[in-house]
Amino acid sequence: METIKVQDIAVNDLPWVIEHHADRCTLCGSCVASCTFGSIKPVVERQSITVSQANQPTPLHRRIAVPIIQQVADLAKACRGCGMCERVCPNQAIHPRRNPDSRKTLLSRDNGPVKRGGRTNLNAQRTLDNIVVGRISQMTDPSLDAQRHTFDIRAPFGRVLAANELPLKMENGKLLMAKKTPPVQWIYPLIFSDMSIGALSTRAWEAVALACAYLNEKCGLPVRMSSGEGGMPVKLLESEYLKYFIIQIASGHFGWNRIIKAMPHMVTDPGGVLIKIGQGAKPGDGGLLQAEKVAEHVQAIRGVPKATLASPPNHQGLYSIEESVQKMHLSMNAAFGFRVPVAIKCAASATSVSVYNNLLRDPYKICGGFFIDGIQGGTGAANEVSLDHTGHPIVSKIRDCYLAAVKQGLQGQIPLFGGGGIGMTGNAAADAFKMICLGANGVFCGKILIQLLGCVGNEKGRCNSCNTGKCPTGICTQDPRLVKRLDVDRGAQKIVDYVLTFDQELRKLMAPIGNSSLPVGRSDALVSTDKAIADKLGIQYVC
Amino acid sequence: MCRIGSIKSKVPVHPSKALHLMLPQQEGHDNSGFAMVMQDLYGIFSNYKDKPLLSLACTQAGAHLVEEYMDSHNFLQLAEWIPVPDKKPDLDIQAMPYYIFRNYDYPEHCDSKEEREELLLDTRLALREILDCAGEGYVYSFWPDVLTLKEIGDPRDIATYFRLWDDNGCLVAKNIIAQCRQNTNYDIVRYAAHPFFLQGYTLCANGENTFYTKNKEFQKSLHRGYIGFESDSQNFLYTLHYVLHELKWPLPYYKHVITPLPFAEIDQREDREVLKAIRQSLANLEINGPNTIIAGLPDGRMMTCCDSKKLRPVVLGGDDTMVAISSEVCGLNEILPHRDMTKDIYPNEREIVVIDNELEVKRWKQ
Known part of the structure; x- marks a missing residue:
């Protein structure tokens, strides 16, 4: 029996765990090719099987080498759950599953602060809802008729002056702009x-x-x-x-x-x-x-x-x-x-x-x-x-x-x-x-x-x-x-x-x-x- | 729902005329009150046309408070009309104890037009505050040649109470703007009944202003006279006052402020620079919702216009001596049955229609 090394990273420390169904896998390799993070790799697994093929029970025990898809137990190559493997798999043989017991947040700070993209994952509450x-x-x-009536869906972009600050002058009962005003564009909101x-x-x-x-x-x-x-x-x-x-x-x-x-x-x-x-x-x-x-x-x-x-x-x-x-x-x-x-x-x-x-x-x-x-x-x-x-x-x-x-x-x-x-x-x-x-x-x-x-x-x-x-x-x-x-x-x-x-x-x-x-x-x-x-x-x- | 109406006449008319204009429309206005502003007064007010007239409904204590204030601020009382009510039993009216219409002379050293306009407004606002704090009455207008009456109840009964059916020549005017409904949307507050009045501008509206909150939040900081906001229709008056009195822009621009043209149309126009600037600077004064307004201007002209989708109608018709505006044509038919109906004007959504003092009707397309 192997000694357990608890400091080593295991797949179940990672935020996503790959579920691979070898029985459905055609070994086409598309998933491995599609994974940009190198989170999965093809490996050969030793399997021990017993099969009876004759009319009478004649169990035959064999050891075989089977190529399978395995998740890499490495924080740097951790599965991100993007699901590209699932998208390309012709047989629905593989998909990532969220791991609620992930320890990645705790363990991935060896090389300074963790960097990533996306949004906040902690403060995703929805006031607007x-x-x-x-x-x-x-x-x-x-109510107006959304189909029939006209709507002016525009927003000002630019510095808007107060009405009493507008440089207007009057000529023949008409207002004219006497000076330049800050540029304002009416754009889509x-x-x-x-x-x-x-x-x-x-x-x-x-x-x-x-x-x-x-x-x-x-x-x-x-x-x-x-x-x-x-x-x-x-x-x-x-x-x-x-x-x-x-x-x-x-x-x-x-x-x-x-x-x-x-x-x-x-x-x-x-x-x-x-x-x-x-x-x-x-x-x-x-x-x-x-x-x-x-x-x-x-x-x-x-x-x-x-x-x-x-x-x-x-x-x-x-x-x-x-x-x-x-x-x-x-x-x-x-x-x-x-x-x-x-x-x-x-x-x-x-x-x-x-x-x-x-x-x-x-x-x-x-x-x-x-x-x-x-x-x-x-x-x-x-x-x-x-x-x-x-x-x-x-x-x-x-x-x-x-x-x-x-x-x-x-x-x-x-x-x-x-x-x-x-x-x-x-x-x-x-x-x-x-x-x-x-x-x-x-x-x-x-x-x-x-x-x-x-x-x-x-x-x-x-x-x-x-x-x-x-x-x-x-x-x-x-x-x-x-x-x-x-x-x-x-x-x-x-x-x-x-x-x-x-x-x-x-x-x-x-x-x-x-x-x-x-x-x-x-x-x-x-x-x-x-x-x-x-x-x-x-x-x-x-x- | 509101129904609004106005009369502009070469010959002074009695308020009963306005009632006859409004009552056929009662299915639309629910008969919950009566309010009117009369301008260009004759009869008992003929001799005081240039002196400010205070229109007030109050208790005895309220009357004392007002007298005290006016005395201490050097307003000299010149004339007074206190209607003697006809207190028939079973009248549907929630009457105040006193209705006072009183002309004052300006205090000394208040000679310029601007000074006087500001003083009259400040005085009305001060009286309103005093009466509000004491809970002793309401002051509706304080302006030369303008009388305001507002009351809660059935318009017919209100008219009976104030003897408005007696066409005795005492109370007549060339311009009357009227409306027959208390505010039924929210609390019944006397100040919420239109027409509203501010520094010579009178306005009543039929409809809704769905930009009420925007308008109110903006108008609050524009002018000290923009207060109350008991009704979303006050916004129309304050914007009218702001555009014409404060910014001193010509009347057609009022329409550009409350119902600006769509950008696509503005872009096609020669004056697009000005129209766009107005639209963006006064975006908070835009009005949305179905509505029609009737307004009286300080110079006696009367105008009407409606929302940009023409969701609320109004009709204008008349003859050589009288032109009236009404929410429904049945009102016109009642007081102007022999007019040429083919000349009735149903203003469209982009128009302002103005009646000048010679009863000439002008239509301005936005």
Whole structure:
């Protein structure tokens, strides 16, 4: 008998256990070939069998060598539960099973903090599902007809001036604009959130960009997509389609060398600039791109060598909001001749209201949007401790910021966009609608887009391997063999179809409350069956 | 449900005319109250047209509180009309003990138009607060040449109580805006009955404003006079006042604020820059829901418009001496049976219809 070595990793220490049915296995090898993590391997197993083949019992005992699929007992190669093996198996002979007794969290800290992608796996509670659209128009104020009536589903993006600050002059009983005002674009209230080329494969980024352009060009929905920190292909920067993209600048300034060089060749202005201060998935932490994913084209776009790219947690030289306004906002506004809205994205925090107040009171009036990213936002790579233990839920934060503006009569002047967990359960329209009723002008989402492309990751620990360069769906990897798993056109189509349905569902929610334009701040349309949530958000408690 | 109506006449008319306009529509308005604002007054108020008139319903203690305040703030009483009620038994009316309509002279050193407008508003707000705190009454308007009467009960009985059926020439005006219903959505509060009044602007609305919360949250910080919010229809008045009185924009822009054009249509227009700026700066004053409004302006003009989907109708008709606006045409048929009906106007969802002081009717397309 072998001595038990309890410090050795065993398969039942891992978060997912592979169940392999040798009796159904045809030994085709597809599962092993498909597993990007090397979690399974073919081995030869010694088996002892006794068979009687004659008419009379004549048990014959044999020892045979049988090739089987075995799980690798190695933390680095632990099964992520992605289920690619199950997808490719022609005979349903293999699948991963969640192991409730996993000890991985405890045992995998030998080489510093655990890194992974995805969302928080600890704080996946759903405030939005405790809120219902409860103010339905009946009798005196009939509901609108979601099919027949027209709906104006647009959100402002840019700094909105108070009516008495508008530089209007009167001529022959008509108002005319006497001076230039800050740029404001009316966009679709769903923004494709910042996922960089690097975090995503080029094909995945292309699929999202394709969907964005298609929605604008063919469907009349002015959806905007944020580039993420890491620049954009020069071809796109110099194309007409740039107008649909919000260029992001984050603390690493990755990609800006190329963007600046492309500026003289741009044929149109970008849709906006987004200054990323922080993100909800890992507040206080900069962007992170593991060396495994810094492929040649990523090096070219970003102008970096192959190395792990860790953006600093802060924009260097920025130590106050005032400074942020003066330096970053002004220079970004100036870069595009004050024709492009410049917004700011922060991780939701206990201090978000203070930040928003400062922006609202900024005398230059050049902050064109406040994006708040909640704890349930996704990321391509972060320390797990940040993902699971830092951050702030988005729902009450949006509400707090909105009410802070209401208190000062400044609501709507700096559009609020909320993200982080929007569409986590697949119902992005309902989530967006509720956020809008609570005061958001719109929402942004990223994770759901890659889930539509095929990402199988979830907030219950499935996959979450965006950081490894081994994404089994070809979405978060730069490995050309894996990237080919993703069909760009089908992926883009999936996103387009989802957004078109999102639009219809928004109408289905706007119609019963009798609104033809977005009900920003219409908290009276919402009720909650949870008293604490109702009290916190200032909506009606019902039971 | 509400039904609203208004009369603009070259010849001063009695409130009974407004009642005749409203009563045929009673199936729609439930007869739960009567409220009216009369402007451009004649009869007993003829000699005081330039002096502010206080319209008040109160108790005796409330009357004392008001007198005390007005005296201490140097308002000199010039004239007073206290209706002597006809207290027939079985009248359906929840009457207040006193109804006071009193003209004052402005205090000294208050000469400019702006100063006077602000003073009258501040005075009304102060009186309202005093009466609210004491629970002793209601003050509806304090403005030259404007009289407001509101009461809970059956409009016919209210009219009997105030002797409004006696067309004796005492109480007449060229402009009357009226409505026959108390607020039945929420608590019965006298302040919730339209028409509402603020600095020369009078407004009543038929319908719902589903952007009430948005409007209210925004209007609260826009102006000290935007208070109460007992009814979602007050939002219409406050926005009218804000656009015309505060921002000093021409009337057609009011429609652009409350029911802005869809972006697709704005983009096609020459004035898109201005319209877009208005839409985004005043997004919180947009009105949604089915509604129609009738408003009286400080210069005596009267206007009507409806929601952007035309979910609530209104009709305007008249002859050479009188033009009336009504939720239902049966009201017009009652008081203007011989008018040319083919000239009746049913405003569409993108129109403002204005009656000027010469009874000329203008239609402005948004």
